Amino acid sequence: MGGGCDFSNKVVLITGGSKGIGAGCAKVFVEAGASVLICDVDSENGEKVASSLDAKGPGHCQFEKCDVGIPSEVNNAIDAAVESCGRLDCLINNAAIFPRFRPIDECSVEExxxxxxxNLIGYFVACKFALPYLRRFQGSVINMGSLTSVLGHHFATIYCATKGGISAFSKALAIEEAKNGVRVNAVLPGNILTQSRVNLEASMKDGRAFHDYVEKWQWIGRSGTVEEVGQACLFLASDQARFITGIELILSGAAELGYGPKVPVPEF
Ligand SMILES: NC(=O)c1ccc[n+]([C@@H]2O[C@H](COP(=O)([O-])OP(=O)(O)OC[C@H]3O[C@@H](n4cnc5c(N)ncnc54)[C@H](O)[C@@H]3O)[C@@H](O)[C@H]2O)c1
Known part of the structure; x- marks a missing residue:
């Protein structure tokens, strides 16, 4: 039950919660008793995840179609959450898109x-519209960043730039909102095993070997789970973390420690 963090009667809005890490966060918060609103462009998965979590409880879950790239839709989703649940205690900014890995010469300005x-303005917009409610209920913001904001990543200039922006934005907002009683933290996942990665592995000639290889990037010897990211968010959102604001919580199984690959690079 959520690592001892009771979220009964609390309301949490999660962007990009139709699958992957966002869906893992929704599961953990519903299990801790929260009422969760998933906002995502993917209605099919979002409706499925929300109804299955809602049926299991003990908290509640509902889905609202929302493109975080469109400010009016974000505003409406936040107002809808407060209208139907009466309050807002936590905003988890998580929705993101992932440009294909390639050199800068092949990336367009439009992309x-x-x-x-x-990935970045969507986080700003959701914070802007959620903060009046979060201030009222002394809530918190959790911004899903990435370990790549610290380490960079080959052929991922655009993605890394947005993730670096999230880290800096979170710290600046934490300073600004401290006096209002709203905490703002960033979570930086390393390798997390999501359905998207499972699908990627399934599309490879030797997906099993790729899987085993990626697992060895972590000193802990495996990737993280989406529920483990949810547990970290639940802790940061809870009263147990009431003195924690402006941090970047790295969730990586120590992938970044000790420089370089821990095994020779094989062919796949
Ligand atoms: N999985 C990892 O290993 C990993 C590592 C580091 C950081 N992250 C971060 O975690 C977050 C979630 O990643 P994931 O791996 O679960 O991705 P995912 O692709 O599995 O899920 C992302 C969700 O965001 C939604 N989304 C995309 N564009 C949207 C938009 N405009 N409006 C609303 N929703 C939208 C998608 O429909 C999807 O449901 C991202 O911020 C990502 O950068 C993931």
């Missing part, structure tokens, strides 16, 4: 603008 609009 950077589109990615920025979802």
């Amino acid at each position: 950077f603008e589109v990615t920025l609009r979802v």
Whole structure:
């Protein structure tokens, strides 16, 4: 039950919660008793995840179609959450798009603008519209960043730039909102095993070998689970973390420690 963090009667809005890490966060918060609103462009998965979590309880879950790249839709989703649940205690900004890995010469300015609009401006917009409610209920913001904001990543200039922006934005907002009683933290996942990665592995000639290889990037010897990211968010959102604001919580199984690959690079 959520690592001892009771979220009964609390309301949490999660962007990009139709699958992957966002869906893992929704599961953990519903299990801790929260009422969760998933906001995502993917209605099919979002409706499925929300109804299955709602049926299991003990908390509640509902889905609202929302493109975080469109400010009016974000505003409406936040107002809808407060209208139907009466309050807002936590905003988890998580929705993101992932440009294909390639060198900067092959990346267009338009692609950077589109990615920025979802991955970074979308976070800013959701904070802007959620903060009046979060201040009222002394809530918190959790921004899903990435370990790549610290380490960079080969052929991922656009994605890394948006993730670096999230880290800096979170710290600046934490300073600004401290006096209002709203805490703002960033979570930086390393390798997390999501359905998207499972699908990627399934599409490879030797997906099993790729899987085993990626598992060895972590000193802990495996990737994280989406529920483990949810547990970290639940802790940060809870009263147990009431003195924690402005941090970047790295969730990586120590992938970044000790420089370089821990095994020779094989062919796949
Ligand atoms: N999986 C990892 O290993 C990993 C590592 C580091 C950081 N992250 C971060 O975690 C977050 C979730 O990643 P994931 O791996 O679960 O991705 P995912 O692709 O599995 O899920 C992302 C969700 O965001 C939604 N989304 C995309 N564009 C949207 C938009 N405009 N409006 C609303 N929803 C939109 C998608 O429909 C999807 O449901 C992202 O911020 C990502 O950068 C993931």
